[in-house]
Amino acid sequence: MVETHKVESINELNKKLPELEHRNFRDDDFWKSIPAWSQVTREEFGDHLWQQKNSIRKIDQVKKVLGDLATPELMADMEDGQRKTPMNIRITPYIFSLIDWKNAWDDPLRKQFLPLGSQFLPEHPQHMSDSLSEDEDSPVSMLTHRYPDKVLFLPTTLCPVYCSYCTRSRIIGGSTESVDKSSYGANQKKWDEVFDYLRKSPLVEDVVISGGDSFMLTAAQLKYIGESLLKIPHIRRIRYATKGIAIFPMKITSDNAWFEALKDVHKYGLSLGKQVVVHTHFSCPKEITHWSQLAMEKLFRAGIIVRNQAVLQHGVNNDVSDMVLLTRQVGYLNIQPYYVYMHDMVPGCEHFRTTLREGIELEKAVRGTTAGFHTPTFVCDLPGGGGKRHVASYEYYDEENGISVWKAPYVKPGEVFTYVDPIHRLSPEAQKRWQDPETAKKMIADAIAKAKD
Numbered sequence: 087m088v089e090t091h092k093v094e095s096i097n098e099l100n101k102k103l104p105e106l107e108h109r110n111f112r113d114d115d116f117w118k119s120i121p122a123w124s125q126v127t128r129e130e131f132g133d134h135l136w137q138q139k140n141s142i143r144k145i146d147q148v149k150k151v152l153g154d155l156a157t158p159e160l161m162a163d164m165e166d167g168q169r170k171t172p173m174n175i176r177i178t179p180y181i182f183s184l185i186d187w188k189n190a191w192d193d194p195l196r197k198q199f200l201p202l203g204s205q206f207l208p209e210h211p212q213h214m215s216d217s218l219s220e221d222e223d224s225p226v227s228m229l230t231h232r233y234p235d236k237v238l239f240l241p242t243t244l245c246p247v248y249c250s251y252c253t254r255s256r257i258i259g260g261s262t263e264s265v266d267k268s269s270y271g272a273n274q275k276k277w278d279e280v281f282d283y284l285r286k287s288p289l290v291e292d293v294v295i296s297g298g299d300s301f302m303l304t305a306a307q308l309k310y311i312g313e314s315l316l317k318i319p320h321i322r323r324i325r326y327a328t329k330g331i332a333i334f335p336m337k338i339t340s341d342n343a344w345f346e347a348l349k350d351v352h353k354y355g356l357s358l359g360k361q362v363v364v365h366t367h368f369s370c371p372k373e374i375t376h377w378s379q380l381a382m383e384k385l386f387r388a389g390i391i392v393r394n395q396a397v398l399q400h401g402v403n404n405d406v407s408d409m410v411l412l413t414r415q416v417g418y419l420n421i422q423p424y425y426v427y428m429h430d431m432v433p434g435c436e437h438f439r440t441t442l443r444e445g446i447e448l449e450k451a452v453r454g455t456t457a458g459f460h461t462p463t464f465v466c467d468l469p470g471g472g473g474k475r476h477v478a479s480y481e482y483y484d485e486e487n488g489i490s491v492w493k494a495p496y497v498k499p500g501e502v503f504t505y506v507d508p509i510h511r512l513s514p515e516a517q518k519r520w521q522d523p524e525t526a527k528k529m530i531a532d533a534i535a536k537a538k539d
């Protein structure tokens with residue numbers, strides 16, 4: 087008698103093998119665990135207008151939507167967080183309902199968007215609101231021109247979510263209890279001044295359209311910006327930056343006008359022999375689901391290349407298995423992992439930052455786990471505007487005091503830059519040394535002198 091073997095479906099197989107974990111994309115009705123959304127259908131949940139309308143903008147809404155899941159301790163801690171954070175609240179129902187509210191304290195998504203007061207740490211004395219000196223290298227409003235052939239264009243300061251760790255917390259998302267900001271929305275007249283500047287800058291080939299977030303541009307604005315830039319003869323590449331694919335994939339799958347506008351700009355680019363790509367921002371495996379897969383299938387079939395930039399964050403993705411999983415997951419979705427950034431030295435983020443050493447160790451662990459072109463480069467964007475450098479390319483690293491010294495020979499010849507590790511991660515003696523401004527100054531000067539040797 088011939089034995090018949092049951093052929094397992096590929097999905098069943100994927101679920102059983104831990105090394106294939108990156109192919110399992112959550113597809114349950116997870117939002118139904120949120121009391122206010124227990125009756126919301128899949129169709130409603132998948133509608134970008136529903137997502138936008140039901141985005142959480144205030145602590146009161148958190149409480150209302152969560153009902154019994156909102157414990158008084160958690161709510162008090164979150165309210166305290168709002169007094170300390172430089173960022174306002176905005177969070178899509180999609181991300182909100184992926185948070186494990188029974189264990190909110192530890193949840194990597196809650197940490198990114200709804201900070202708890204008790205988790206903040208005192209600022210590092212070296213922190214800076216414009217850590218990357220973007221304003222200093224700005225020849226015209228909304229534009230940073232630091233590298234000869236590429237520029238950073240910030241057409242809006244609005245985003246579909248507000249990340250507690252935003253590097254542009256000085257301008258993004260409106261004033262908070264702790265920071266006054268001059269945020270701005272779409273302003274075509276100002277954009278035209280940027281295009282004028284770029285027309286007169288023949289070395290520029292590459293434009294990053296960031297912000298803020300390209301998801302907040304209307305279809306017409308997206309198209310206007312894209313086409314205006316592509317028409318400039320020396321511009322060869324544009325990238326739309328959006329965290330949207332990670333935190334609001336329903337916009338790709340259901341906002342047809344917006345998606346068509348993106349496709350049109352992409353096609354227009356092709357007709358001119360120019361690149362139009364999207365850069366996105368997945369931080370951790372928990373925010374990747376079947377909805378991400380649907381959005382990416384649509385983008386990939388349209389021929390639009392997507393790359394990922396993540397920020398290294400303590401308690402979110404600074405763990406080897408999470409970082410490897412994230413890398414393999416986004417690779418599987420046809421997203422190229424591009425950069426993992428050391429956390430910038432911006433205010434309100436000391437609890438998120440990691441040591442440079444951790445960045446270097448994670449880079450070692452991730453390399454080799456998948457295709458080389460799907461392996462992110464771990465970089466430190468140098469405070470003071472030296473640009474992005476590979477994490478292991480420092481000139482000198484005083485690990486005891488957490489001071490690394492860097493050079494950026496092409497971007498700022500002759501200058502040195504320092505990056506500092508979070509103080510709470512140093513030895514008690516080193517922590518004490520940082521308490522005294524004179525000692526701290528000397529430690530930095532010593533490290534710089536060593537780097538110059």
Ligand SMILES: *Cc1c(COP(=O)(O)O)cnc(C)c1O
Nearest residue numbers: 230231232233236237238294474
């Ligand atoms: C990051 C950045 C760019 C783009 O740099 P890539 O390394 O090419 O991604 C351009 N301009 C500024 C000011 C930047 O910070």
Ligand code: SF4
Nearest residue numbers: 245248249252298329
């Ligand atoms: S989406 Fe980007 S720009 Fe907007 S708040 Fe988050 S990190 Fe900042």
